[in-house]
Amino acid sequence: MARKGKAVICREWNKPVSVEEVEVESPRRGEVMVRIKACGVCHSDLSGTNGTIPLPPPSVLGHEAAGVVEEVGEGVQRVAVGDHVIIIWIPMCGKCRYCAEGRPALCDASAKAAITLPDGTTRYKDSSDNPLNQFAGVGVMSEYATVHEDNVLPIDPDIPLDKAALVGCAVMTGVGAALNTARVQAGSTAVVFGAGGIGLNAIQGCALAGAQKVIAVDLEDKKLAFAQQFGATHTINPRVDGDPVAKIQELTGGGADYAFECIGVPEVIGQAYASVGKGGTCVVVGVTRPEGSVTLGTFMMPFQEKVLTGSMYGSARPSVDFPRLLALYQSHRLKLDELVTATYPIDDVQRAFDDMQSGANARGVLLM
Numbered sequence: 140m141a142r143k144g145k146a147v148i149c150r151e152w153n154k155p156v157s158v159e160e161v162e163v164e165s166p167r168r169g170e171v172m173v174r175i176k177a178c179g180v181c182h183s184d185l186s187g188t189n190g191t192i193p194l195p196p197p198s199v200l201g202h203e204a205a206g207v208v209e210e211v212g213e214g215v216q217r218v219a220v221g222d223h224v225i226i227i228w229i230p231m232c233g234k235c236r237y238c239a240e241g242r243p244a245l246c247d248a249s250a251k252a253a254i255t256l257p258d259g260t261t262r263y264k265d266s267s268d269n270p271l272n273q274f275a276g277v278g279v280m281s282e283y284a285t286v287h288e289d290n291v292l293p294i295d296p297d298i299p300l301d302k303a304a305l306v307g308c309a310v311m312t313g314v315g316a317a318l319n320t321a322r323v324q325a326g327s328t329a330v331v332f333g334a335g336g337i338g339l340n341a342i343q344g345c346a347l348a349g350a351q352k353v354i355a356v357d358l359e360d361k362k363l364a365f366a367q368q369f370g371a372t373h374t375i376n377p378r379v380d381g382d383p384v385a386k387i388q389e390l391t392g393g394g395a396d397y398a399f400e401c402i403g404v405p406e407v408i409g410q411a412y413a414s415v416g417k418g419g420t421c422v423v424v425g426v427t428r429p430e431g432s433v434t435l436g437t438f439m440m441p442f443q444e445k446v447l448t449g450s451m452y453g454s455a456r457p458s459v460d461f462p463r464l465l466a467l468y469q470s471h472r473l474k475l476d477e478l479v480t481a482t483y484p485i486d487d488v489q490r491a492f493d494d495m496q497s498g499a500n501a502r503g504v505l506l507m
């Protein structure tokens with residue numbers, strides 16, 4: 140049965156978002172409707188409102204959510220009505236080359252369904268009966284959302300849904316960049332550029348892996364204070380401390396073993412690459428504007444054997460990683476409670492976006 144509820148909509152780039160009543164269609168074959176209970180406000184949603192991530196409006200925003208299954212379509216096997224689920228913002232088909240290789244974050248299906256369900260259509264309509272896109276293939280900043288069953292993972296109902304939601308993007312992306320993509324070694328040194336929601340989780344991923352030094356770089360002292368809470372052993376504010384690369388080389392005796400760029404600024408990607416020493420690994424997590432580019436000196440490349448790689452969704456394998464991350468939370472080794480520094484009703488979403496931009500929050504979460 141179709142449902143009506145409030146949803147956060149981007150009507151036009153560089154304009155405030157709106158909260159509107161939408162109609163959410165019943166799940167079709169292989170789909171599920173989720174009653175969303177909590178949705179994190181991620182920098183990628185903001186990037187969706189200003190064209191940095193050029194997914195066309197009008198769309199229902201949101202991709203970091205958890206909720207309760209309300210209705211299932213024909214043939215659904217993964218979940219049943221009443222199950223608690225985390226939204227996975229990449230549909231992982233399980234059949235393509237990358238899924239078969241155990242790298243479902245690179246699934247071929249994801250590029251095909253960036254603003255719709257995998258069949259190319261959407262389940263939202265506005266009050267004038269016009270279809271609305273589903274941001275990142277899910278669009279879950281909404282009281283109800285219909286998504287493909289490949290986009291949900293059932294979890295232990297004891298876990299609070301406002302914390303579980305964060306595992307669906309920020310935690311998976313940041314901790315995964317450290318543990319899955321870079322495979323940070325115990326005793327190593329790491330630097331994380333940008334201490335927002337993703338960066339804080341890259342920091343806690345490095346700390347979990349046993350890095351001896353975790354250096355956080357950010358222009359905001361407030362964010363550097365959060366960074367220390369999540370395991371940073373050293374902080375650098377380039378406004379005060381000057382060139383971060385020189386400082387990192389000094390702190391690490393010639394360059395870090397790992398660097399994570401969690402902002403999406405080409406110049407900072409260059410700094411991150413320069414910050415790692417011989418044999419080190421530089422991981423690009425931040426999403427730049429489509430035209431972004433960076434120039435790297437090539438002469439030293441063979442002599443240094445540095446690795447430069449991207450990290451998509453923390454190289455997530457949700458059915459392996461989400462239960463692991465939640466178990467680490469339950470044993471008090473992964474900080475999720477500390478991550479949620481403010482909650483908002485859906486009507487206050489613009490304030491949540493403003494607070495994210497001012498750096499007031501580790502993470503702000505909408506509660507439905």
Ligand SMILES: [Zn+2]
Nearest residue numbers: 181183308309
């Ligand atoms: Zn996100």
Ligand SMILES: [Zn+2]
Nearest residue numbers: 232235238246
């Ligand atoms: Zn696939």
